[in-house]
Amino acid sequence: MSMTTQSKTGLKTLAFGMPTPDEIASGGSHGLSARPKLPPDLMSKLNAADLEEVEDIELPTEPMTINMGPSHPATHGTVRIVLTIDGETVRDSDVQVGYLHRCFEKEAEYATYTQVFPYTDRLNYVSPLLNNVGFALAVEKLLGIVDRLPERAQYIRVIIGEISRITDHLTCLGASAMEVGGFTPFLWMIKAREWLWELLEELTGARLTHSYVRIGGVSQDLPEHFIEKLRATLQKSTSVIGECESLLVKNRIFRDRMDGVATMSAEDAIAMGWTGPCLRSTGVPYDVRKDHPYLVYDRFEFDVPVGSVGDNYDRFAVRLEEIRQSMRILDQAMKQIPAGPVLLDDPRVAMPAKNAVYNTIESMIGHFKLVIDGIKVPAGEVYSYTEGGNGELGFYIVSDGTGRPYRCHVRSPSFIITQSMSKLILGAGIADIIPTFGMINMIGGECDR
Amino acid sequence: MAETPPSPIKSSIAAALRETATPPSPPPVVPPAAASAAPAGSAPGPASPPSELVTIKLDGRDVQAKKGANLLEVCLANGVDVSYFCYHPGLSSPAVCRQCLVEVVGQPKLVPACFTPIADKMEVNTSTSRVLTIRRQMLEFTLVNHPVDCPICDKAGECTLQKQYQDWDHEGSRSSIPKVHKPKMQDLGPHIVLDAERCILCTRCIRVCDEVAGQKQLTMAWRGDREQLTVAPGHQLDNPYSLNTVDVCPVGALTSKDFRFTMRAWELFTTPSVCPGCSTGCNVEVHHAQGEIWRLVPRENLQVNKYWMCDEGRFTYKDVRHKRLTSARIGGGKGQPAQITSLDKAVAFAAERLEKLASSGATIGLVYSAQTTNEALFALSQVAQKLIARGANIRSYVTGTASKPERADKILRSADTNPNAAGAALFAGAGAGDAGALLADLKAGKLKGLWMVGADLPLSEQALADAAPIVDGLDLFICQAASDSALLRRAHVQLPAAVWAEVDGSFTNNKHLVQRLRKAVAPQGDARSHLELISQIAKKANLASGEKWQVSARQAFLQMVSVVSSSLPVGTDPAQSVAAGFASADWGKEFLPVQLRFANSRG
Amino acid sequence: MTDSILMFLAEHTAVAALLKLLLLVLGFVMPLASLSTWAERRQSAMMQDRLGPNRANIGPVKLWGILHFVADAIKMMFKEDVVPAKVDRFLFALAPVMAIAPVLITFAVVPFGPDLCVGQVLSVVTDPTTCKATIPLQVARMDVGMLFYFALASLAVYGTTLAGWASYNKWSLLGGLRASSQMMSYEVCMGLSLMGAFLVYGSLEPNAIVTAQGSNILNWGIFTQPLAFVLFFTAAIAETKRAPFDLPEGEPELIGYFVEYSGMRFGIFFLAEFIETIFLAAIVTTVFLGGWQVPGLDSSGFGSFHLPHLAVVLLQVVAWSLKILFLCWLQLLIRWTLPRFRPDQLMRLGWKQLLPLSLLNIIITAAVVLWRSGGK
Numbered sequence A: 001m002s003m004t005t006q007s008k009t010g011l012k013t014l015a016f017g018m019p020t021p022d023e024i025a026s027g028g029s030h031g032l033s034a035r036p037k038l039p040p041d042l043m044s045k046l047n048a049a050d051l052e053e054v055e056d057i058e059l060p061t062e063p064m065t066i067n068m069g070p071s072h073p074a075t076h077g078t079v080r081i082v083l084t085i086d087g088e089t090v091r092d093s094d095v096q097v098g099y100l101h102r103c104f105e106k107e108a109e110y111a112t113y114t115q116v117f118p119y120t121d122r123l124n125y126v127s128p129l130l131n132n133v134g135f136a137l138a139v140e141k142l143l144g145i146v147d148r149l150p151e152r153a154q155y156i157r158v159i160i161g162e163i164s165r166i167t168d169h170l171t172c173l174g175a176s177a178m179e180v181g182g183f184t185p186f187l188w189m190i191k192a193r194e195w196l197w198e199l200l201e202e203l204t205g206a207r208l209t210h211s212y213v214r215i216g217g218v219s220q221d222l223p224e225h226f227i228e229k230l231r232a233t234l235q236k237s238t239s240v241i242g243e244c245e246s247l248l249v250k251n252r253i254f255r256d257r258m259d260g261v262a263t264m265s266a267e268d269a270i271a272m273g274w275t276g277p278c279l280r281s282t283g284v285p286y287d288v289r290k291d292h293p294y295l296v297y298d299r300f301e302f303d304v305p306v307g308s309v310g311d312n313y314d315r316f317a318v319r320l321e322e323i324r325q326s327m328r329i330l331d332q333a334m335k336q337i338p339a340g341p342v343l344l345d346d347p348r349v350a351m352p353a354k355n356a357v358y359n360t361i362e363s364m365i366g367h368f369k370l371v372i373d374g375i376k377v378p379a380g381e382v383y384s385y386t387e388g389g390n391g392e393l394g395f396y397i398v399s400d401g402t403g404r405p406y407r408c409h410v411r412s413p414s415f416i417i418t419q420s421m422s423k424l425i426l427g428a429g430i431a432d433i434i435p436t437f438g439m440i441n442m443i444g445g446e447c448d449r
Numbered sequence B: 001m002a003e004t005p006p007s008p009i010k011s012s013i014a015a016a017l018r019e020t021a022t023p024p025s026p027p028p029v030v031p032p033a034a035a036s037a038a039p040a041g042s043a044p045g046p047a048s049p050p051s052e053l054v055t056i057k058l059d060g061r062d063v064q065a066k067k068g069a070n071l072l073e074v075c076l077a078n079g080v081d082v083s084y085f086c087y088h089p090g091l092s093s094p095a096v097c098r099q100c101l102v103e104v105v106g107q108p109k110l111v112p113a114c115f116t117p118i119a120d121k122m123e124v125n126t127s128t129s130r131v132l133t134i135r136r137q138m139l140e141f142t143l144v145n146h147p148v149d150c151p152i153c154d155k156a157g158e159c160t161l162q163k164q165y166q167d168w169d170h171e172g173s174r175s176s177i178p179k180v181h182k183p184k185m186q187d188l189g190p191h192i193v194l195d196a197e198r199c200i201l202c203t204r205c206i207r208v209c210d211e212v213a214g215q216k217q218l219t220m221a222w223r224g225d226r227e228q229l230t231v232a233p234g235h236q237l238d239n240p241y242s243l244n245t246v247d248v249c250p251v252g253a254l255t256s257k258d259f260r261f262t263m264r265a266w267e268l269f270t271t272p273s274v275c276p277g278c279s280t281g282c283n284v285e286v287h288h289a290q291g292e293i294w295r296l297v298p299r300e301n302l303q304v305n306k307y308w309m310c311d312e313g314r315f316t317y318k319d320v321r322h323k324r325l326t327s328a329r330i331g332g333g334k335g336q337p338a339q340i341t342s343l344d345k346a347v348a349f350a351a352e353r354l355e356k357l358a359s360s361g362a363t364i365g366l367v368y369s370a371q372t373t374n375e376a377l378f379a380l381s382q383v384a385q386k387l388i389a390r391g392a393n394i395r396s397y398v399t400g401t402a403s404k405p406e407r408a409d410k411i412l413r414s415a416d417t418n419p420n421a422a423g424a425a426l427f428a429g430a431g432a433g434d435a436g437a438l439l440a441d442l443k444a445g446k447l448k449g450l451w452m453v454g455a456d457l458p459l460s461e462q463a464l465a466d467a468a469p470i471v472d473g474l475d476l477f478i479c480q481a482a483s484d485s486a487l488l489r490r491a492h493v494q495l496p497a498a499v500w501a502e503v504d505g506s507f508t509n510n511k512h513l514v515q516r517l518r519k520a521v522a523p524q525g526d527a528r529s530h531l532e533l534i535s536q537i538a539k540k541a542n543l544a545s546g547e548k549w550q551v552s553a554r555q556a557f558l559q560m561v562s563v564v565s566s567s568l569p570v571g572t573d574p575a576q577s578v579a580a581g582f583a584s585a586d587w588g589k590e591f592l593p594v595q596l597r598f599a600n601s602r603g
Numbered sequence C: 001m002t003d004s005i006l007m008f009l010a011e012h013t014a015v016a017a018l019l020k021l022l023l024l025v026l027g028f029v030m031p032l033a034s035l036s037t038w039a040e041r042r043q044s045a046m047m048q049d050r051l052g053p054n055r056a057n058i059g060p061v062k063l064w065g066i067l068h069f070v071a072d073a074i075k076m077m078f079k080e081d082v083v084p085a086k087v088d089r090f091l092f093a094l095a096p097v098m099a100i101a102p103v104l105i106t107f108a109v110v111p112f113g114p115d116l117c118v119g120q121v122l123s124v125v126t127d128p129t130t131c132k133a134t135i136p137l138q139v140a141r142m143d144v145g146m147l148f149y150f151a152l153a154s155l156a157v158y159g160t161t162l163a164g165w166a167s168y169n170k171w172s173l174l175g176g177l178r179a180s181s182q183m184m185s186y187e188v189c190m191g192l193s194l195m196g197a198f199l200v201y202g203s204l205e206p207n208a209i210v211t212a213q214g215s216n217i218l219n220w221g222i223f224t225q226p227l228a229f230v231l232f233f234t235a236a237i238a239e240t241k242r243a244p245f246d247l248p249e250g251e252p253e254l255i256g257y258f259v260e261y262s263g264m265r266f267g268i269f270f271l272a273e274f275i276e277t278i279f280l281a282a283i284v285t286t287v288f289l290g291g292w293q294v295p296g297l298d299s300s301g302f303g304s305f306h307l308p309h310l311a312v313v314l315l316q317v318v319a320w321s322l323k324i325l326f327l328c329w330l331q332l333l334i335r336w337t338l339p340r341f342r343p344d345q346l347m348r349l350g351w352k353q354l355l356p357l358s359l360l361n362i363i364i365t366a367a368v369v370l371w372r373s374g375g376k
């Protein structure tokens, strides 16, 4: 078996389909075109005709191009990273997203506004209700009914949104532990997430794909004793999270793996369009809920936790603290929630009562038109943004006056944060790639849409 | 929502729906935005002399229009939505529904817009609270006795009553008096069923019979809340344009026996096309879903069919579904059973024989069927030249289905049942024979080979079966046909052809307008368009390859138009010459089928 | 009858060795390794609030799902054995054998009980050295026993390295590289950390070490050599490539050196890993936990409470087994609690922390031993 071949420069190279120095110098072959881009200094060394210079390096080594994903067992969603590594150090990487593309934006153009909700469930599928709320608010803004939403509906949206944020962060934190080999804290967090999802299931009828929010409110009121159950569940979850924290935060191995890995400066993060916990980990206290309050967020007291150096541990810690803050919001919301209707009483957006639908032609027509033609949204365009699990979740909608969006674009935080991935893992080890990936929490469904 | 300015996007969909192969003349009901985007006053088109223009104030906006024009039409042309039921652009206005009441400053009472001619300096308000209240109350009134039928009503999804209620009303009824019941399933004629409860007494259907079909068959009987539509005693609603009443009926009172309960209207997709029923070439919308056509409805084209089409034409879609030839066959001729084979093999077989025959200098007959598209016929004429160049002796024939003099009238229907007779005659050339000549030549054994593009002959099924054996003397008989027939079964090569609704192309009607067909559904089985079959045979037989017309239907169209119109003096009247019609022909935009529910509520 | 068989065995040591090997490997190690696969999953499930595998059954026999290992074995054996194109077939096939053979062989030096006095099994034996004929409960008694173990253990690295190399896969190559660097680094530390024990007990022969520790618990390695115990245990876990040292197979990173293996070949790697954990437990037991010694149990019984020889031996064998079970369980706990190191951290830990400490341990021990022996 000839594992080595002699290249023109005289270097031995492993015959794994990785480019020879000649090929790298000439821009590469192997169908990867000029992919393995090298840092300029290394490039010049490899370009040098005399090998003495290369031999200055202790052991004459050369970078290897290796493909991580799209079906790597540990990537969130499916993503492909073409790595150029030197030993275990990442010298260059090319992060390729899009493997989970489901045409969300195009599908939305072929569905009525209400029918889009199930698609939004599948954006960030760890916190579907936040997407639901984000989309609903965008359409409501275009309809001009945001200010008229019933109080109770707004509170319910806050409650389910914060529960979803907790589940989102729990998943992310748990995964971070798993990605550095600690499987137990992962399952503990997932256990807590499952309790919350069970509650949401009781509320919406579905564990994951809730489709619970409606334009003008939510589809149904909270079930009996929901608030009490939520309170109990939160208490249980707090203790589980405490356990996980003690297993991780004070764990030397875990800290060694997270501290100082993949740091990001605040300026760079802003320049790269970061939002959400990742941005806050760099020390920028930007939170849509605080800076541009929507729903009833201005009525709650909560803090925006920030990190200092923007490394993986900061991202971990910010999320952990955000769970606590969400619980604080939930606490206040549970106390403040008023009684009342949960859906805006406007025949243009809300379905008439079922009894009336069956018995009067007027309601029958109203129901029929809303279902078949959809809610007629006045022509125009809107950009509406909320704080999703991973950052600013924006919906840009153009309406042509019919019952379905003419164009619907999602500003998905994951997608935008993922563009910095190459920068983050440059110089890190192979072992750091996936934990970093986990901490920026790229959710395939949201990133690839 | 009334304040919402019409969006350009909305109008582009509407415009696309109306778009025709021939440049459409500006319709009276201009789609809201196209007109409002243009400078005010230009709406009626350049033809109207400016001296007759007057200026009125419409909702505080200065609007110019022709003196004496219908106020409702002026409103619609300027993007002001005024609800209405009984008005129809193609019919007279009786102002019976009172839904279009608007306020004219100076008049104590509200006036029906559809019945008010405009005068200079008139001030019209269409959205004051008074008008809106009246509009709501009229709807409440209309709905008072309406049954809760939407789920089982054929019109649901494209119902004007539903649309108006949803756009303007939203209120519940204040009446607690039990609804008046009327007969539910009344047979009005061969094609139509009446549900009297749903009727809102707009009289549109009566006017269609009176004014379009010219036969007074429908009338109103009784009075008050027991008033109902009925046929005149001893009559049936059986005029040849009767199904137009179903189209104009704003509600589901009149339903087509053919369409009812087959498909929900909102699920259908629409593709604009042209009716293949006769040489008038009425513009239609093909309504299809799940790969099948479910109905044809007329599409507005003031030059051809205005808003109407005949009943017979509506049923032409059935031939697309039934009795189709779906796979290629190679036969031994002389009525021996043929073998099903792949299209490629059949084409290769045909091409090989054709090439041999042509170079042997034999006489080959080419049949231009008047049922096929211009593009296919043009392609055939191109191949004919190549065959002649190879040394073959070519005879051309124009055939088609038998004409029916009894169906001709002064309205839409013409005797010639072929949609493309003009085109076929043009491409077959001046010396072409007709079906009679073809049969005579066959009988006399003057032909060695025959290539039929479309196996349509003006013979009854029985007559055709009797006449079929005369092709047995041929050395090669290539037959491209959409459906099975006695003649086809005797061909050596039997090729399945796609029909009008399955291809892109054009027909030339009896006024020499070249009108565009659009592919609505996929061809059945192995069927291919005539154009493609000709192109494949020509390629395999080394007669033509890489020619422009072989690329696509659109390329064929463009080449055809330039070839035909190049030999033509500019400014020739289309009425005089077929070729002149081609000069103004336009392929138009590509069109994605729109689902009716999103086609901006047809209601 | 029994006596004559025992007599025969005492005389024919080769036959006895074979029998003992069979008994040890087939009767103890293999079942325990198989059970560990189930235990690991049950244990992790318990720690993680799950149920874990609890369903496998043969008819009504369910036994909390223990039978899962049978199902596993059947599955592994009947799975398609995929050999990817372009692999080096010979090395590819050799690697799993290289991985499992050394660990199995090293069991030869592990004493699992005291010497059995043939002919006095039912009477009380006060001084075993006086026995006429004995059967040592250890397969091979070699003076270089521990060195033999080190020699063979370092062979195991070839299994993983070859697997990584022969698979013709960049990821498995990386895994193989990690495995070889890791195992070689930690072997040094492992060896050095045991030096102290050798000094204290004055022998390289495992049984001698055990005997030297005696039944006085305070004389056991864990108390005389506490630092060495920690160092050796850590290094040995690294040697078995299990969390937190499972870098060669870290599934979020490399997937592992055996990524291209399937079916029983993969199963062998899997099994080798579990056998290694058992072996690790055996060595730790031998050197630090007094081997087969039971606290307070002399060859004649507990102090003045006399027991027949056979009972004493049995008790000691059982104690040995329990110690091993405990250590296996301890490893499971560690494995499911700690996250994984990164390669550079692993190297730093091995060379910069464990190694100096073990050297220090040797120096101190040597000094103490020298001092206690009065400088002679």
Ligand code: SF4
Pocket: A365, B146, B147, B148, B149, B150, B153, B154, B155, B156, B157, B159, B160, B161, B162, B198, B250, B251, B252, B253
């Ligand atoms: S006519 Fe219109 S409103 Fe009446 S039942 Fe039919 S769909 Fe409904």
Ligand code: SF4
Pocket: B198, B199, B200, B201, B202, B203, B204, B205, B206, B229, B245, B248, B249, B250, B251, B253, B254
């Ligand atoms: S049947 Fe239809 S078109 Fe005729 S009057 Fe009644 S509602 Fe009008």
